[in-house]
Amino acid sequence: MKLTQTAYAKINLALHVRARRDDGFHELETLFAFVDAGDQLVARTANADSLTTVGEFAGALDNPFDNIVMRALSKLPRPDGLAITLEKNLPVAAGLGGGSADAGAVFRIIRDAHGLPDDWRERAAKLGADVPACVESVTCIGRGTGTELEPVESDLTGMAVLLVNPRVPLATGPVFEAWDGMDREALPEGPVSKIAREGRNDLRAPAISLCPAIADVLRALATVNPWMCEMSGSGATCFALFEHVEERDRAAETLATDHPDWWQMRGFLR
Structure with a gap:
């Protein structure tokens, strides 16, 4: 088998x-x-x-x-x-x-x-x-x-994704320990696209405090016109979503040229 x-x-x-x-x-x-x-x-x-x-x-x-x-x-x-x-x-x-x-x-x-x-x-x-x-x-x-x-049913299924990591490992425990303890309200309600656009990652700031390269990745992703970009989990990987695969591929090529030391992976949301 x-x-x-x-x-x-x-x-x-x-x-x-x-x-x-x-x-x-x-x-x-x-x-x-x-x-x-x-x-x-x-x-x-x-x-x-x-x-x-x-x-x-x-x-x-x-x-x-x-x-x-x-x-x-x-x-x-x-x-x-x-x-x-x-x-x-x-x-x-x-x-x-x-x-x-x-x-x-x-x-x-x-x-x-x-x-x-x-x-x-x-x-x-x-x-x-x-x-x-x-x-x-x-x-x-x-x-x-x-x-x-x-x-939940997702209205983002099939959307093009670009994952980018600065090749800096970041353990989850220290990121949670660096969280400031402030409750900034619940997830928004509505379709997946609304939650994604109006929600946030409360671990982004503590993760950046431990791994400043995350901020560099997010800044770079913001310049390639994604539908949205954010850090995933406790970092250090960030993701960008694109409405068209051609936009994602152009963004991937731009980032690979500008930051050849960063890891990246392309895919689509399931």
């Missing part, structure tokens, strides 16, 4: 931090969306579970035995082992849910081969707050720590 899955890059079209919880986590309201590109996983039946990492960012996964892919495999019952090859195309600690997306792809691989247990959402949440959303990889509103999900 051979199964393949794309670990779709996650972006937050809006991310409102409402409060710090008693358990140390943060109360969130976020609009998740997914790009039709990301890491690639190939799984084959084997006697025991194993993981091989390849690709541009494989070297950032310094302990394959503690990789979230292996932990996801350990959460799900099945009759056979799986030998997985992970092509790591997304930067690590980048606000794209890369590890969570990889775990989500593992859940889909096992779903397609054997089905998932009824409590798969709880099992996914134990791996990380973004993992349940990444299993489905559809546009949804996340509340609580991001695990209370409400799928």
